[in-house]
Amino acid sequence: MLSHLHIDHVSKVFPTPSGDYIALDGVNLQIDQGEFVSLIGHSGCGKSTVLNIVAGLHQATTGGVVLNGHEVDEPGPERAVVFQNHSLLPWLSAYENVELAVQRVFKHKKSRQEMREWIEHNLHLVHMDHAMHKRPDEISGGMKQRVGIARALAMQPTVLLMDEPFGALDALTRAHMQDSLMEIQNDLNNTVIMITHDVDEAVLLSDRIVMMTNGPAATIGEIVKVDLERPRNRVDLMTNDEYNRCRAAVVEFLYQKQRNPADD
């Protein structure tokens, strides 16, 4: 059977003046509809490269990505990306940033009125109604990231790609954002691929955690399946055996099997 999203033996080689650099080597992963998958690994292991290939921003050197039976060869709104540093257009308000995406995706499918409601609905989803018409330089980092998520959600993507979406936020804001994200994903049942550095975040949010080996020639090391009921509560999970088993597995992989090359 064809899977929903198949990252099929993807390798990526970057030509450099001193010869080819093999970034990824045979990354192979099948993802189901509605699944939340985290990519975790040390810096420079090619997580972002995997995400960019799925987004279509980079092309795989060999292998490829198949989404619902179609090969991915260019970027598109059905694979919306939440970028690491929000990437909002600084000259547009939160509303206008989302509007740009909505107008592009629903050009002839929604009326002006429907578009307005849809934009407001998505901003409401990330609790940004109160600052809808503020520009990015007038709102906090967490709010910017929420607008970035609203923009991505508003495209009604088949797959939501998130590149360390909460990396630049303080711990409290991050926890709050994680809860919002779980809530939204629960409602919409999007397929999500998220890159993270944070072990707790990965275990809390994911159905599966894909752990990558160190580069060069990085690939998938191990996959941990997180078998926890949803909705999840971060406080209850602290004492949950399954939670701690997954957490331990990830920590062991990252700090014993794949030690950070920078530490050696």
Added chain:
Amino acid sequence: MPLTALKNTRPAAILHSLFVPFIAILFSLTIWDFSASQIKTSLGQIPGPVAVWGQFKGLVTEHNNEREKEAAFYQRQAERNAKKLERDPNAKIKIRQYTGKPTFFDQIFTSLGTVFVGFIIGSLIAIPLGIVSGLSNTMYRAINPIVQIFKPVSPLAWLPLVTMVVSAVYVSQDPMFSKSFVTSAITVTLCCLWPTLINTAVGVSSIDKDLLNVSQVLRLNWFTHVRKIVLPSSIPMIFTGLRLSLSIGWMVLIAAEMLAQNPGLGKFVWDEFQNGSSNSLGRIMVAVLVIGILGFILDRGMLMLQRAFSWDKSAVLR
């Protein structure tokens, strides 16, 4: 008065923003006065600040007299025509233009008009070309050598060519603009293309990679991409280019007018120089100061325009 305004009127702030420039201007006027008194030319003493102020007032009087003469001329003409019509309602009446010589202030407006026409034509070419060459590496490589070669060419080198081309191409029975005007404006265009072109290209090519990714993910078409992403993010650089271009254009214009005999400030300076009366040096000095002040005002004007256009109101503009 709002509280914030009060805060800025502290004595120290006043001292800094008004007193220091005032002292500096006073100091340079003194140096000017002293050194002017030391130099004798064939046209007499180099005029000091007081003499130049006198010449300025003279030019204002001249301007007013000329305006009165013009008004009187039109009044006489109107009366004459009215009488003619009274005698014979079917009489042909002639309306003649007043043909007095342009005053200093007329010349200022001619110069401003010429520089604007040249500058606007230049910008209309340079901004789109800059955007295209900033977006495409191939276009940049194609345009870059041409820009680098023509950028340093002096307006005085272009002028004879432009003059000849304009005389050959711009032929009409009833020309809308005089040839000297067209020649000067085109010379200004040729010299103020480059800063805008280069700065626009640099601005466009240095757009944040993340924003380009956003555009790609949204699959924005070329036009929307330029309008929503490229233009707003390169506005500051475009304006830097425009300001450089306008100040270069203004400098070039004076030289072009001298040689093309376009009735503007450049011609005024040249005529006074050829005239060689005892007033000439003072009048030229007035022209020099006026050219400087107008150049300053033009730059401020561009800055205000940038403020109006730029999304980032907090950016420091100098």
